[in-house]
Amino acid sequence: xxxxxxxxxxxxxxxxxxxxxxxxxxxxxxxxxxxxxxxxxxxxxxxxxxxxxxxxxxxxxxxxxxxxxxxxxxxxxxxxxxxxxxxxxxxxxxxxxxxxxxxxxxxxxxxxxxxxxxxxxxxxxxxxxxxxxxxxxxxxxxxxxxxxxxxxxxxxxxxxxxxxxxxxxxxxxxxxxxxxxxxxxxxxxxxxxxxxxxxxxxxxxxxxxxxxxxxxxxxxxxxxxxxxxxx
Amino acid sequence: xxxxxxxxxxxxxxxxxxxxxxxxxxxxxxxxxxxxxxxxxxxxxxxxxxxxxxxxxxxxxxxxxxxxxxxxxxxxxxxxxxxxxxxxxxxxxxxxxxxxxxxxxxxxxxxxxxxxxxxxxxxxxxxxxxxxxxxxxxxxxxxxxxxxxxxxxxxxxxxxxxxxxxxxxxxxxxxxxxxxxxxxxxxxxxxxxxxxxxxxxxxxxxxxxxxxxxxxxxxxxxxxxxxxxxx
Numbered sequence: 001x002x003x004x005x006x007x008x009x010x011x012x013x014x015x016x017x018x019x020x021x022x023x024x025x026x027x028x029x030x031x032x033x034x035x036x037x038x039x040x041x042x043x044x045x046x047x048x049x050x051x052x053x054x055x056x057x058x059x060x061x062x063x064x065x066x067x068x069x070x071x072x073x074x075x076x077x078x079x080x081x082x083x084x085x086x087x088x089x090x091x092x093x094x095x096x097x098x099x100x101x102x103x104x105x106x107x108x109x110x111x112x113x114x115x116x117x118x119x120x121x122x123x124x125x126x127x128x129x130x131x132x133x134x135x136x137x138x139x140x141x142x143x144x145x146x147x148x149x150x151x152x153x154x155x156x157x158x159x160x161x162x163x164x165x166x167x168x169x170x171x172x173x174x175x176x177x178x179x180x181x182x183x184x185x186x187x188x189x190x191x192x193x194x195x196x197x198x199x200x201x202x203x204x205x206x207x208x209x210x211x212x213x214x215x216x217x218x219x220x221x222x223x224x225x226x227x228x229x230x231x
Numbered sequence: 232x233x234x235x236x237x238x239x240x241x242x243x244x245x246x247x248x249x250x251x252x253x254x255x256x257x258x259x260x261x262x263x264x265x266x267x268x269x270x271x272x273x274x275x276x277x278x279x280x281x282x283x284x285x286x287x288x289x290x291x292x293x294x295x296x297x298x299x300x301x302x303x304x305x306x307x308x309x310x311x312x313x314x315x316x317x318x319x320x321x322x323x324x325x326x327x328x329x330x331x332x333x334x335x336x337x338x339x340x341x342x343x344x345x346x347x348x349x350x351x352x353x354x355x356x357x358x359x360x361x362x363x364x365x366x367x368x369x370x371x372x373x374x375x376x377x378x379x380x381x382x383x384x385x386x387x388x389x390x391x392x393x394x395x396x397x398x399x400x401x402x403x404x405x406x407x408x409x410x411x412x413x414x415x416x417x418x419x420x421x422x423x424x425x426x427x428x429x430x431x432x433x434x435x436x437x438x439x440x441x442x443x444x445x446x447x448x449x450x451x452x453x454x455x456x457x458x459x460x461x462x
Contacts, residue, residue, distance in 0.1 A: 063297035066343075070350045104346035107386045111342045112297075115335035119301045144385045151378040155338045160369045 005029045005122035006168070007113045008057070012047035014215060015128035015171055017193045018183035020055050022170045023126045025186055030057040031120055033113055037065035037105075043203060044194045051192060063112055070103065106139035110148050110167065117165065118156050125152075126168045132175050145169050176218030184224070191227035204231045236260045236353035237399070238344045241283060241291070243275035245446060246359035246402055248282050248424045249414035253401045254357045256417050261288040262351055264344055268296035268336075274434060275425045282423060294343055301334060337370035341379050341398065348396065349387050356383075357399045363406050376400050407449030415455070422458035435462045 006028035010016045023030050034048040045062055052060035106129065113125045129140040138144060149167040153159035171179050183190065195215040196205035205212050207230040219226035237259035241247045254261050263283040265276050276293055283291035337360065344356045360371040369375060380398040384390035402410050414421065426446040427436035436443050438461040450457035 064295065066294035066296070070347045103349035103388075104342055104386060107345060107382065108339070108342040111335055111339040114338060116301045118334035138388060138391045139386045141385070144382070147378070147382040147385045151338065151375070151382050154372070154375045154378045155335060155370045157334075157369060 003029070004124070005031060005058075005117075005120050006124040006126055007117045007120065007122050008032045008126040009109055009113055009128065010034050010048045010052060010057075010060070011128075012044035012051065012193060013128075013195050013211075014176075014183070014190060014193045014218075015130055015179060016048075017051050017055070017188050017190070018179050018186075019126050019128035019170060020051065020057065021183055021186035021188045023124075023168070024056050028124060028126075030055075030126075031116065031122065032057045032060040033109075033116060034060065034062045035065050035109060035112070036062055043199055047192060047194050054189070054192070055187075061116075065108065065112075104139070106137075106144070107148070110152075114152050114156065114165070118158055121158075123158060123163050124166050124168055126170070128171050129169050130171045130174065130176075130179070132173065142169075142172055145172070175221070176214055177222035180218050180222045180224065189227075195228070200231060204229050206231055234260070235355070236262060236289075236348075236351050237355040237357055238348045238351065238353050239263045239288070239357040240340055240344055240359070241265050241279045241288075242359075243278035243282060243424060244359075244426050244442075245407075245414070245421060245424045245449075246361055246410060247279075248286070248419050248421070249410050249417075250357050250359035250401060251282065251286050251288065252414055252417035252419045254355075254399070255287050259355060259357075261286075261357075262347065262353065263288045263291040264340075264347060265291065265293045266296050266340060266343070267293055274430055278423060278425050285420070285423070286418075292347075296339065296343075335370070337368075337375070338379070341383075345383050345387065345396070349389055352389075354389060354394050355397050355399055357401070359402050360400050361402045361405065361407075361410070363404065373400075373403055376403070406452070407445055408453035411449050411453045411455065420458075426459070431462065435460045437462055 004027060006023050008020045008023050008030045010020055010032040011034065020030060020032060032048065032052040034045050036045055049060050110125065110127065117125055129145065131141055145167050149165065152165040152167065156165065159165055174182070180190065195211045197209040197211050198206050205228050207216070215228065216226055235258060237254050239251045239254050239261045241251055241263040242265065251261060251263060263279065265279040267276055280291050341356065341358065348356055360376065362372055376398050380396065383396040383398065387396065390396055405413070411421065426442045428440040428442050429437050436459050438447070446459065447457055
């Protein structure tokens with residue numbers, strides 16, 4: 001096993017599964033971290049556990065988070081409806097920050113990853129953010145990631161002692177189809193990943209939320225069959 | 232009530248109590264946030280709730296955190312002993328980062344505060360960090376705070392939309408005795424605050440941990456009677 005340890009944020013979605021496969025392929029011993037933050041469905045955490053196992057991670061942990069209690073997002077606040085685009089409505093996602101944005105989510109996720117990285121003696125943190133086919137979240141942009149990396153090196157014992165902490169974002173400039181093709185070349189089974197914001201209890205994706213639309217288009221553009229089970 | 236809302240991190244200790252009093256005095260409507268992160272004693276959360284009430288906060292919430300599960304600190308990991316200095320041992324705290332450091336703690340705390348601030352429409356976050364009489368934690372330094380403020384403005388809807396988020400650290404350059412004198416002028420009752428890292432079940436402070444020593448010296452240097460109940 002490699003001495004180079006990495007913490008990998010793993011949601012159970014397409015992007016983070018690919019990110020884990022890349023980190024393993026680069027020779028890191030991967031410690032995967034998922035969050036139970038009151039998201040509408042928890043199936044993705046079970047998918048994450050399976051993916052960590054299949055893709056050769058050393059360990060998988062799920063941390064419970066209280067951020068859902070602050071409300072403010074359709075993903076955690078049951079009073080808000082997940083925005084969908086019905087068939088025939090060809091309007092693309094707009095530039096506005098959508099209701100599915102969870103306040104400060106990636107900041108909180110990366111902070112936890114940083115804490116675990118310190119304890120593990122890991123200097124690399126992988127996160128599957130993407131600045132191309134994304135949903136307009138401010139905390140998916142390269143400048144956000146760079147700012148977090150600066151912070152990480154000031155915030156920690158490791159940073160202070162001169163061990164540079166890197167926030168690794170191997171997907172940041174890839175289009176969805178490129179992510180999918182990369183993952184397939186590394187053996188990711190995308191039927192075992194979930195993207196839908198409002199997955200049914202039967203495990204079927206809605207097919208109409210932003211996340212489903214972006215995923216569908218990715219498989220179409222890659223000329224691959226989409227293994228997702230849609231409603 | 233003021234329209235200027237602030238999130239105030241409130242531990243139940245001397246510094247954060249003073250910080251809350253300052254924020255209230257500056258005219259902010261204060262929303263106080265405490266954390267239950269597996270610290271050795273939870274009395275400080277009860278003190279925090281009381282302090283929020285006494286000092287005129289609008290609301291107090293306690294978020295449960297899972298960071299204790301990563302281990303690595305004497306404050307959350309029961310396998311590690313809190314370092315103490317016994318009477319007769321006059322060695323001062325060293326420059327090394329101590330065992331009581333909780334990995335990435337202030338990063339996680341500020342991330343949560345940021346999430347709540349976004350939901351509340353608050354642009355100010357108060358934290359009672361101090362770079363003078365502190366225990367050598369990397370995440371108490373001004374450069375850490377500045378890096379978090381940069382991050383906050385890139386991470387959030389508010390920041391992206393041009394509402395500058397400020398991380399307010401009114402104590403950062405004050406010595407402990409100055410903090411105490413400021414708090415007393417604003418009506419803080421320090422007998423209702425707790426600093427000890429290993430408070431007894433009877434509510435008595437150990438008097439020998441770093442935090443007790445710094446607190447004791449603060450009252451002595453301010454020529455004030457220390458209202459703390461020591462063992």
